[in-house]
Amino acid sequence: MKIGLDARGAIWYRGTGIGTYTYQLVKNLYTMDQKNEYRFFWPGDEYKDLDPTEDEIFNSIERSKDKFWEEVHIPMSVEQEKIDIFHVPQNGIGLPLKKGCLNVVTVHDLIPYIYPETVGKGYLKIFLQEMPRIIEQSDLIITVSEHSKRDIKRIFNVPDDKVAVTYEAPESVYQKIDDQTAKDFVRERFGIDRPYVLYIGGFSPRKNVKGLINAFYEIQDQIPKEYALVLVGKEARDYDDTAMLVDALRLKDRVIFTGFAAVPELPHLYNAADLCVYPSFYEGFGLPPLEAMACGTPVITSNTSSIPEIAGDAALLINPHDMYDLAEKMKQVLNSTTQQKQMQAAGLAQASKFTWEKCARETLAAYEKLYARELSGK
Numbered sequence: 001m002k003i004g005l006d007a008r009g010a011i012w013y014r015g016t017g018i019g020t021y022t023y024q025l026v027k028n029l030y031t032m033d034q035k036n037e038y039r040f041f042w043p044g045d046e047y048k049d050l051d052p053t054e055d056e057i058f059n060s061i062e063r064s065k066d067k068f069w070e071e072v073h074i075p076m077s078v079e080q081e082k083i084d085i086f087h088v089p090q091n092g093i094g095l096p097l098k099k100g101c102l103n104v105v106t107v108h109d110l111i112p113y114i115y116p117e118t119v120g121k122g123y124l125k126i127f128l129q130e131m132p133r134i135i136e137q138s139d140l141i142i143t144v145s146e147h148s149k150r151d152i153k154r155i156f157n158v159p160d161d162k163v164a165v166t167y168e169a170p171e172s173v174y175q176k177i178d179d180q181t182a183k184d185f186v187r188e189r190f191g192i193d194r195p196y197v198l199y200i201g202g203f204s205p206r207k208n209v210k211g212l213i214n215a216f217y218e219i220q221d222q223i224p225k226e227y228a229l230v231l232v233g234k235e236a237r238d239y240d241d242t243a244m245l246v247d248a249l250r251l252k253d254r255v256i257f258t259g260f261a262a263v264p265e266l267p268h269l270y271n272a273a274d275l276c277v278y279p280s281f282y283e284g285f286g287l288p289p290l291e292a293m294a295c296g297t298p299v300i301t302s303n304t305s306s307i308p309e310i311a312g313d314a315a316l317l318i319n320p321h322d323m324y325d326l327a328e329k330m331k332q333v334l335n336s337t338t339q340q341k342q343m344q345a346a347g348l349a350q351a352s353k354f355t356w357e358k359c360a361r362e363t364l365a366a367y368e369k370l371y372a373r374e375l376s377g378k
Contacts, residue, residue: 001371004083004101005029006074007040009090017287018108021144021168022089028360036364039081041074075100085367092134093126102374104367105134106142109284110151111206118206120237132156140370142363144168144285145306164366167310168285169354174267174294176348182271189265190258196228197330198273198297200266200288201280203238208279208302208320210245215279215327217249223334227254232269234260270295274340275333279320283307289315290354293347298340300329314343314350 007026013019026040075098078086085102088095092105112119112127119127135141135156141163143149149163187193197216201207209231216229229251231242246255261269270276276292278301289301289311301307303317311317316333318326333339 001036001084001367002039002082003029003036003367004039004041004074004078004081004086006086006088006090006094008094013090017168017285018090020171020287021106021108024169024171024356025089025360025363028356029364032357032360033364036367039077039083041077084371087367091127091131092138093130095130095134095137099137102139102370103137104140104142104370105138106144107131107134107148107152108144109148109282110155111282111284113155114151115206115282118204138162139374140164140366142166142366145309147306147309148284164362166359166362166366167354168287168290169356169359170287170291170294170351171263171356173263174270174291174351176294176296177267177271179271182268185265185268186272189268190230190256190261192228192230192256192258192272194226194228195224195274196230196256196272197334198230198232198269198276198292199278200232200261200269200276200291201278202233203236203242205238206281208281209242211320211323211326212277212279213242213245213249213251213255214323215330216255217251218323218327219331219334220251220254222331227274227334229255230258230269230273231255232258232261232266266291267295270297273297275300275330277326277330278302278307279318279326280307281305281320286310290351294351296344296348298333298343299347300326300333310354312350314346316343 005026007022009018009022010026030038075096078100083101085104087104089106091107095103095105112124116124135158141152143152143163143165144167146165149165152158152163153160199209199212203209243257246252270292276297276299278286278289278299280286280302282305284306286307289299292299293314299311299315300318301311301315302320304320308317316329318329
């Protein structure tokens with residue numbers, strides 16, 4: 001097979017779930033599959049073959065989002081190169097109108113349909129306009145959890161065999177490191193020199209950060225006073241409202257906003273934390289709980305959407321709509337070093353079940369099944 005893949009998300013969305021997915025899928029497919037031929041399409045240039053040992057290839061990608069590239073360049077290249085399968089990993093957004101081969105898209109979630117109020121107006125408009133065409137035009141839809149598969153089947157009434165599930169994974173940078181090394185790094189880089197509960201993610205209402213802050217407020221006098229709540233994420237949408245809540249609850253001395261943290265910094269933040277909390281209302285997958293587990297950090301997360309499917313029995317699950325449930329479980333873990341150690345071991349075992357090589361192999365198997373079906377005329 002000759003497989004084309006829209007690799008723009010590897011740069012444009014690096015640090016997000018979609019960006020990580022694209023980056024790791026490209027690197028692992030190219031590394032492990034010597035049988036098929038790949039074309040990774042970049043904006044600006046015709047295409048570049050990827051040498052996974054040279055990250056400067058990623059760094060040199062042009063940032064242009066010229067519509068000509070999507071609407072003319074890719075369809076023309078697909079035809080001229082005789083590409084058999086073209087894969088768009090970023091929710092199918094950017095799938096050319098002209099179909100010149102088998103189309104594969106990865107739809108990570110349908111949050112704009114399920115929680116539209118939590119999505120930016122521009123993205124919401126594009127998603128709702130484009131997704132029906134994307135679903136219809138795709139020969140195969142890959143998604144990242146069984147829960148997301150059920151959502152796709154329910155909302156778009158697609159047959160079961162049109163949707164394949166391939167799980168995401170923590171990147172290799174997320175691993176257990178020496179506690180003191182991690183704490184020294186966090187102190188020097190972020191000025192944090194006290195034990196803390198960690199949240200990493202965005203500040204969208206869907207992430208339920210306000211619920212976490214309220215739960216922390218409830219237990220502030222029932223846990224050691226030196227504990228801080230550390231919130232990691234860029235100061236984007238809904239950040240100001242979150243900061244105002246911290247002020248209103250008079251928690252400024254115990255809640256620390258770090259702002260954006262780069263990927264190489266995150267393992268240190270996870271490792272230095274006594275507990276990671278991820279109380280999201282809805283996730284198509286949800287990487288932070290697995291990243292924390294891979295670093296040996298106990299995790300409390302939600303019992304909704306795909307999260308229990310990913311966390312298994314290694315995390316304490318809470319009802320994200322019940323602040324008191326979250327508060328009680330946070331208090332329980334922070335006051336028990338025995339439970340923390342048990343959760344560390346369970347988390348490391350759970351995280352080890354997910355690898356990007358496995359994701360790439362299952363993606364390749366889905367390509368091969370689709371191509372064989374096409375050749376057989378079924």
